[in-house]
Amino acid sequence: MRANRLIPFWLRNYRRQWLLSDLTAALVSGMLLVPQGLAYALLAGLPPHVGLYASLIPLIAYAAFGSSSAMSVGPAAVLSLMTVSALSPLAAIGSPEYIGAAVVLTLLSGLFLFAMGLFKLGALSNLLSHPVINGFVSGAAALIIVGQLPALLGVEADGETASVKLLHVLEHLPQAHLPTMVFGVATAAILIFSRIWLPMLLFRLGAPKQLARLGARLMPMLLVLCAIGLVHWLALSDELDIVGDIPAGLPEIVIPDWNGHLVFQLLLPALIIALLTFVESLSIAQALAARRGERLNADGELLGLGAANITSGLSGGLPVAGSFSRTAVNAEAGAVSPLAGVLAALLMIPVLLYLTGLFSDLPLTVLAAIIIVAAASLFDFRGFIHNWRYDRTDGIAMLCTFIGVLLFGVEVGIALGIGLSFATLIWRSSRPHIAVVGRVPGTEHFRNVLRHDVETQEEILFLRIDESLFFSNISAVEDRLLSELKRHPATRELVLILSSVSRIDGTALERLHQINKDLRNRNIRLHLSEVKGPVLDRLSRSKLLEKLTGRIFLSSYIAELALRHGDEGEPIPEEPA
Amino acid sequence: MRANRLIPFWLRNYRRQWLLSDLTAALVSGMLLVPQGLAYALLAGLPPHVGLYASLIPLIAYAAFGSSSAMSVGPAAVLSLMTVSALSPLAAIGSPEYIGAAVVLTLLSGLFLFAMGLFKLGALSNLLSHPVINGFVSGAAALIIVGQLPALLGVEADGETASVKLLHVLEHLPQAHLPTMVFGVATAAILIFSRIWLPMLLFRLGAPKQLARLGARLMPMLLVLCAIGLVHWLALSDELDIVGDIPAGLPEIVIPDWNGHLVFQLLLPALIIALLTFVESLSIAQALAARRGERLNADGELLGLGAANITSGLSGGLPVAGSFSRTAVNAEAGAVSPLAGVLAALLMIPVLLYLTGLFSDLPLTVLAAIIIVAAASLFDFRGFIHNWRYDRTDGIAMLCTFIGVLLFGVEVGIALGIGLSFATLIWRSSRPHIAVVGRVPGTEHFRNVLRHDVETQEEILFLRIDESLFFSNISAVEDRLLSELKRHPATRELVLILSSVSRIDGTALERLHQINKDLRNRNIRLHLSEVKGPVLDRLSRSKLLEKLTGRIFLSSYIAELALRHGDEGEPIPEEPA
Structure with a gap:
């Protein structure tokens, strides 16, 4: 044997x-x-x-x-x-x-x-x-x-x-x-x-x-x-x-x-x-x-x-x-x-x-x-043309590595390439995609207002953040959030849709605290929806959930229902902790 | 003026x-x-x-x-x-x-x-x-x-x-x-x-x-x-x-x-x-x-x-x-x-x-x-204790920077800290969270089977990928996908829920092509659901959408309805390109 x-x-x-x-x-x-x-x-x-x-x-x-x-x-x-x-x-x-x-x-x-x-x-x-x-x-x-x-x-x-x-x-x-x-x-x-x-x-x-x-x-x-x-x-x-x-x-x-x-x-x-x-x-x-x-x-x-x-x-x-x-x-x-x-x-x-x-x-x-x-x-x-078309940054990384090898030799070239790959990764995650979303009429689905015919509410602003929240991108998120609030001055309820947020690091958490506080001063409540299990586990170890002016909703649809009717007393299914 | x-x-x-x-x-x-x-x-x-x-x-x-x-x-x-x-x-x-x-x-x-x-x-x-x-x-x-x-x-x-x-x-x-x-x-x-x-x-x-x-x-x-x-x-x-x-x-x-x-x-x-x-x-x-x-x-x-x-x-x-x-x-x-x-x-x-x-x-x-x-x-x-509790990696980065400054001086210490921050970012994104999800009974929502009481289908496997797909994590995703298929051998339809995927880089795209091909050989169809607009734009520039054995669904609920009844002919709302 x-x-x-x-x-x-x-x-x-x-x-x-x-x-x-x-x-x-x-x-x-x-x-x-x-x-x-x-x-x-x-x-x-x-x-x-x-x-x-x-x-x-x-x-x-x-x-x-x-x-x-x-x-x-x-x-x-x-x-x-x-x-x-x-x-x-x-x-x-x-x-x-x-x-x-x-x-x-x-x-x-x-x-x-x-x-x-x-x-x-x-x-x-x-x-x-x-x-x-x-x-x-x-x-x-x-x-x-x-x-x-x-x-x-x-x-x-x-x-x-x-x-x-x-x-x-x-x-x-x-x-x-x-x-x-x-x-x-x-x-x-x-x-x-x-x-x-x-x-x-x-x-x-x-x-x-x-x-x-x-x-x-x-x-x-x-x-x-x-x-x-x-x-x-x-x-x-x-x-x-x-x-x-x-x-x-x-x-x-x-x-x-x-x-x-x-x-x-x-x-x-x-x-x-x-x-x-x-x-x-x-x-x-x-x-x-x-x-x-x-x-x-x-x-x-x-x-x-x-x-x-x-x-x-x-x-x-x-x-x-x-x-x-x-x-x-x-x-x-x-x-x-x-x-x-x-x-x-x-x-x-x-x-x-x-x-x-x-x-x-x-x-x-x-x-x-x-x-x-x-x-x-x-x-x-062909790979180069393909990369260039599909993803410009990939194309640039490829070109730089190629030129790096030609000009400085194989070791420097590959080091340059690896460095560039990671720089791209960091750069991308520091510029998160954020969408104002609204509900597709007749469904429970929320989609980007710029891409779809959707229903929006004047007092409720739904923002979907398409990236985990980290020290490297939380400033960009905050800037976007404030500029969207300026564009929607009637907003009384801000719902952050965290369906794409897999992690929130300490720096981002501190800033969320701050955002929550600032919005309270402006009489705007901050809600979270579609928070993933691991993120919620992590958040429950911090004080954000206690201090949050708004609530945590299982889905954006439930959030809209609750916030539109102001049914504060009605039992609404929330995400179990 | x-x-x-x-x-x-x-x-x-x-x-x-x-x-x-x-x-x-x-x-x-x-x-x-x-x-x-x-x-x-x-x-x-x-x-x-x-x-x-x-x-x-x-x-x-x-x-x-x-x-x-x-x-x-x-x-x-x-x-x-x-x-x-x-x-x-x-x-x-x-x-x-x-x-x-x-x-x-x-x-x-x-x-x-x-x-x-x-x-x-x-x-x-x-x-x-x-x-x-x-x-x-x-x-x-x-x-x-x-x-x-x-x-x-x-x-x-x-x-x-x-x-x-x-x-x-x-x-x-x-x-x-x-x-x-x-x-x-x-x-x-x-x-x-x-x-x-x-x-x-x-x-x-x-x-x-x-x-x-x-x-x-x-x-x-x-x-x-x-x-x-x-x-x-x-x-x-x-x-x-x-x-x-x-x-x-x-x-x-x-x-x-x-x-x-x-x-x-x-x-x-x-x-x-x-x-x-x-x-x-x-x-x-x-x-x-x-x-x-x-x-x-x-x-x-x-x-x-x-x-x-x-x-x-x-x-x-x-x-x-x-x-x-x-x-x-x-x-x-x-x-x-x-x-x-x-x-x-x-x-x-x-x-x-x-x-x-x-x-x-x-x-x-x-x-x-x-x-x-x-x-x-x-x-x-207090900040240290807080960081340590909320996020161990943040606590470690803080401690290493502190010790680095003490042992090697301010310049080396701060360089160490910045390096560690980014290493953490890369390390985390290379170990994506992936969940097998099922439908919360009576709703259109899909949640982690490990955290919630949900309904699952024997022939349909829903996997939610909680991270953008990059060269650094696509292998981990592939490994997990194959091990889940081994655990669910009756699977005929695999639905990848991309609600958290904000980007797919060229390396990941190539591997998706390969996964699609491999699954075809095993008679399993690959479907995508909840693909975000920017990702779909990018994908439509590649050949993946043509070659995909399965379909692209607006939501996992629609995917389940369509795949369970095998209603291939029925008009199902798909994500507009």
Whole structure:
């Protein structure tokens, strides 16, 4: 029984007939893991074989805890960018110190993820709103693309910021290295073609729809093999920058250099990487689970991603997460369970043992093209337009995060985005919507006088407050209340409809006391209606209910009935305390 | 006409019969201004005469814009503490650099206040919740008291933090300077007595109630004069630390030393001082206006306080604000208009011209006693107990601010408080209250099933969401929704009651789409009821309304009627778009 609980949930219920599907999916997604692993390791400033190592044990570790049926965990472009951005101020890219720091960074972010899973802190991911994530990913994609242009075109270009680098690239374009450029641009063009038109072409040529899509997705591996063939055949290995020797053999466990100062410096970047890993992976897994009608265990995902990053740290140091593109391929190829991921990882073993020599002739420009095309697909123009239309403040938060990433880098960009999200939240709640309402004739319902044909009473003013009352908005509420009383000078009874008020904090309570007192001096009674249970509980601990000049009504309709007829003596149902 | 607009509002409508009242009030509050000015200038680390200068032109400048009928503007204990805390890291207390920096600090905070008035940014004061202000003021009061103990008791005591200083004082108590201690403790004892028992005593002796209270309030000035007399008569001026020479004559305009680096260093402290000045002064003025049934113009107050601090900066550099104690005295003495403040300021002219010699023999321990007793009255125990009972989070914010001020000083303390206020706001809105509701039998009202005897339907689940939907809480809402569906497995129709939802942001909208899709797969229809106008406007810009499996109902009652009878064809009043 106890031993049984150590076996992952999905494995306990595994059915034999799933094996073929999972194996097919593993073969297909494994074909993507190789070029992406090499490319993203280079992007992170690490030796290419680290990308292959990160595609082996971490995938198995994820499957031990994770529950998503088809999410493909492994190296990811945005995380690689964050790695290089966090580490390059600390050590020269590619130096032993750099690689050591990458190990610590990945381990730390894995530990953060695992701890978040243990303590069930999945809710931390709510710190990031979708617009901020979209803005961040789009900004990171732009940085990645500009960063890869020199490698793609064979030009020299330096520059602190993306725009300076882009200018340098354009300036030096006439000195571009022609063979590099031809290889790179051709690869990029074929990849773009195969993303956009190839599925349709294959479909028209008679391939089943699913196969057509899959075929197009496998283009990166095909191009990698073609490029290696061409370099070998045309003897271009001296002419082009190539991957170079990749050590054959399985990864060995790296003993991390736990240096207190380094750990301290990497805490914040590791936390940000952990948060992004979780948010990105979870949104992929959730979308998938929804499509398949499965339920996802967020804390299990956290443990899985944590284990994956801890093992990735110990086997080389490239952060891993759920990858959008590989997950799509994995799902389309028919993955039924995390076993597909495990099998894809096992495929990495023969690659590492026997095929590393093959990849040494791979031109870097081909990897740059793969990175660029993958990054370009991360742009979310439609999401931006949608956000801008639906909610201007969301659009602005997205734009600011995007620009922040471009101008100040990934860390500042994401901090800006989170700050903006919360500033928006606070700003909105400090400008509450307040409506003068009247009764819809013939019903018991009260609606905004500006939007509906409603009946109002001259002496009774109904105000609906559409926000909880807090220190940050009580002044605005008071101002509005006084200006409405000025507009309705005959008012003798003011009814505040608190149907939307879920909390009243101490500051707001004090001010309500004051308002009640002021209105008494003006011979206006203050009533409350539709007070929610929790609010009433709280209010009954204060003196407001005692001092209130008016009454508390179950509904606005009852309030109107009572106040219009002045039936002070009639028993009216009030909210039980 | 135009010239008329330059004359302050209160002066245009001034009635001659008010003059006597205002003059009386001016005489009385002027009697308080002298000792408080001297004391708070010393507290701020400035020469005592600066406190008198700050009680002259700034009061007139305030009256040119301000509208409060009896608020007494002038030096204030908390601001003096903030001044010394901001400036002492930059220059030695009392040095010319220190005094120059005080000028710049006061000017800057005046400029901030004036600019906030011009741009109508009075709402900025909403950054500070009452509990945070209470905690801050109480903490500052404790710092002030501990800081004045050495001067009061005539002991030497250093120490970075308040607790260390207090320990030093206690340690060195046996070496206290006896005459200083006698003067100081006696003054403090008489002041405390005159605050608590003297009004009652005078009243019992036959004085009218108001006069009795006023008499007690004038005790500081009386004690100052007695102390000066005693020092003179007993020739104690060599024995005791005394105020020393005060230059006679009116203040001259100080040319501030605008040094870019200094200005930059003082920006943040000046902003905090400006915010606190405004919040403190406004709450005093508001309380007063409420009692007198007057309306206050917050932007005018900002301009007035700004002008007061700009002129105070130019005439010496002690920040000024509305003072709680002096305002109470001013109001009790019958002040009817800001003219009382102007007249009190004019009284400062003969003091500065002819009476400065008188105050040179004033023992510092007497001023320390005045400061300590004034600071002690700033403690707000009752407010703390009240906050703690009414709203635990408010109580915690107050306590943390208080402790923060004590341990880390005024700036860190207030930053902590503001941060905590907002963290609370965010934390609360990320844990929305959600209730399963049912219909109160015989009515159209829906109430929480846990609190009321209500009717529910097996196939229809009504959930009321008591918070706007945001990125920070949509996960919590989704989790609750799924767990309620698990608890009510027969549910075929889910009605979300959005009566409390004032906004749905982009992240929440996306998730609602997803929830709608997931529920469709489970054969559950999703309906919305009581959607507010602004929310519906926003939603109609998205595709949710198209894709919604269920409908939008004007009220939950209509929803129940329609869904229970399955009257799909019947015309049901829906919310107009």
